[in-house]
Amino acid sequence: MVNKRTQQKIATQQKIFAAAVQLTKEHGFTHISIKDIVTAAHVSTGTFYLYFKSKQDLISQVYYDHLNQTMQALLTRLASQSMSPLTKLQTLVAAEFEFAATMGVEITTRAFIANLDANLTAPGNHFQQRTFTTGLQAELHAAIAAGEITRTDEATLFLELETMVRGLMLSWCFANGSFAIQTTGKQMIHDFFAPLV
Template identity: 25%
Template sequence: MNKMTNRAKQAETTKKKIYKCGVKLMTKYGFDKISVEQISKAAGVSVGTYYYYFKSKFDLFKEIYKQGDDYFLNEVKGKLKSNDCQGQIIEFFDEYAKFNIENGIDMVKKLYTSDNKMFITHGRAMQQILQEIIETFQKQGEISEELSSAEITRILFIAARGVIYNWCLCDGELNLYTDMRIIISKMLNGIL
């Protein structure tokens, strides 16, 4: 097992601090209304240090999505308890709801805009994990192969993003878990 050097630990701490300060500012003011200089100042680092860890302001924004993908890779993939197709997919979207709730309504509101194309970026781990689940159940004959696993994944994420967007419109007052389960279940009834 490789031990981290003190310098590596310090570098990781600095990057996390920049990230947290950037996310805090994005949540408060919005992505377009903050600058690298403001993020650097809030983190107590120079602009050069910021650019050592992140190539651009957008790079920091992409890190938010990387964190989401990492969460699904480390906490969700292979750990869903349900044995049946519908149960696993609903459990997957329970985790999606949980992840958004944990990020907080203010942050999620800033992310859910039509200008944000990160949601439709192909090859993201989160979507790949769901696609693999669907492929497994297609091979077992539990899901029709009329639609490809990629198309089913796309459809389900469109529905899930709609549920999250509605949650944002209602300022987080709705029960996101309940709404997510209802909508995804209805979608699955139409697909399965």
């Protein structure tokens, strides 16, 4: 059980992050200051530095926390719904593209940069941050067990799925958001799974 102080800390971090995301969408990350962020979040500069060392640190810390929370909430909702494991898996993958679109191309790009940088000093950091992937793996396993997916090389299939997701997100970042990641993602999900069923 999370205590009240921890809940307050998480809520404050998310409020600061939400302000940074909104300001970045409006003005661009390089054109906003920590002062702009704290003003929009209605917190003090001291509060910002209590949790983060810099703007980039804010993005690298909170992006994946927020992604995990979003995906874990979706996993919980899907658990109570009567849909096939394959449909749940496809819904989860689509949600990753929706999350990136919601965060915006600049924040997503900066999260990738921070994550790649962190991986140089702490290999495997990316996989440790993405705690919801166990839910994705469970749905893939269930889809294979139910005969919805004909391939049984689960580890390789999961790596291919994750590579498709990250690859599209990176392509979207490189293209500076010039295509609709959700629409393209939906087509790629269909194309990925079509030969497997």
